[in-house]
Amino acid sequence: MTTDITIIGAGLGGLALARVLHVHGIPATIYEAEPSPTARTQGGMLDIHDYNGQPALKAAGLFDAFLGLVHEGGQASRVLDKDATVLRDEPDDGTGGRPEVHRGELRRILLDSLPAGTIQWGRKATGIRPLGGGRHEVTFADGTTVTTGLLVGADGAWSRVRPLLSDAQPEYVGISFIETYLSDADTRHPASARAVGDGALFALAPGKGILAHREPGAVLHTYVALAKPQEWLAGIDFGRADEATARVAAEFDGWAPELTALITDGDTAPVPRAVNALPIGHRWDRVPGVTLLGDAAHLMSPFAGEGANLALYDGAELGNAIAAHPDDIEAALTAYEEALFPRSADAAAEAARNHELCFDDDAPHSFIALFTAHEQAG
């Protein structure tokens, strides 16, 4: 391997790439904007799919470590209406192909699997200059620079690397999330804990929903979802937590109290998250010495639960492609991107379709029909 490899971003995708390269004996350096591995809590449960996230972890040699993290019972899911009537209840019988793990724990096994010094923390890429011949110079916020023969943008939704390849920008998809946490829920919020059950809860109505997950340690983690213009979310002062909570809760007037408590009884201030996506089918022409993976390549609506899985898979696939063509980076990037583009387009289209169905005029019944269709498809 004669090319030096620079990865921007230590999310799941960048970490998977560095790890698979390491398994093949190929060194790489990750430059990450955050100052340390613990700078930000990595909340949320991720279901890791047997057709993308899991094969990626196998390629990384971390599948057994991953199995040790699985949240037993976490694949359970249920769909409720606004009165908390359970319309569909799917317990976790251990046979599903989507075991649940905590994002922070999954990230930790990837971090721990890399040689010391692989990740340069506190190095935010601020500028990138093509030098010709496939080489690039990256400038960081601290004023330092590196030059590299292969630059990989694993830097998420607002990638600094992407403009080298494409003019596309993420756009708001019409759904705003407000994130809340209830802790010690079995004791302090037993009605809500019972409503959520062991895994995921989808309480849906036209244009709105409460999506909650039980996390290890009896934590209920909720995304309140509202189909609103972006200005609506921007117009709420989330610095005034009580007022913000009241504004959000007002949208759920008349809903069952065990559901609205997931909004009003949060232990932490509610956090707004506008949902953005790149155009479905986003792609680019081959540019020597640079590529993208994960959200940087195909940020999509989260309603297919694919983003983190695809980031892991992209990272593993790119690592394998480089290992298969150690002396010909362009051949590796061509092979990787030829598979990446259709894979991402399919997942993004599914995510967009799912999110329409979650909140359409027939919600929650259209969402239940989607589950049923998936089952019949096999």
Ligand SMILES: Cc1cc2nc3c(=O)[nH]c(=O)nc-3n(C[C@H](O)[C@H](O)[C@H](O)COP(=O)(O)OP(=O)(O)OC[C@H]3O[C@@H](n4cnc5c(N)ncnc54)[C@H](O)[C@@H]3O)c2cc1C
């Ligand atoms: C609300 C919500 C719920 C979701 N739920 C799920 C789910 O259930 N299942 C699922 O599969 N996916 C889910 N996703 C999607 C998933 O979180 C992402 O697709 C995934 O994290 C993408 O990983 P990544 O490595 O590409 O990017 P990221 O995780 O965004 O990592 C990018 C990294 O790059 C760093 N960075 C950014 N800019 C720079 C820079 N200029 N210089 C240096 N470093 C930089 C960032 O600090 C970050 O560490 C969800 C997303 C959202 C918003």
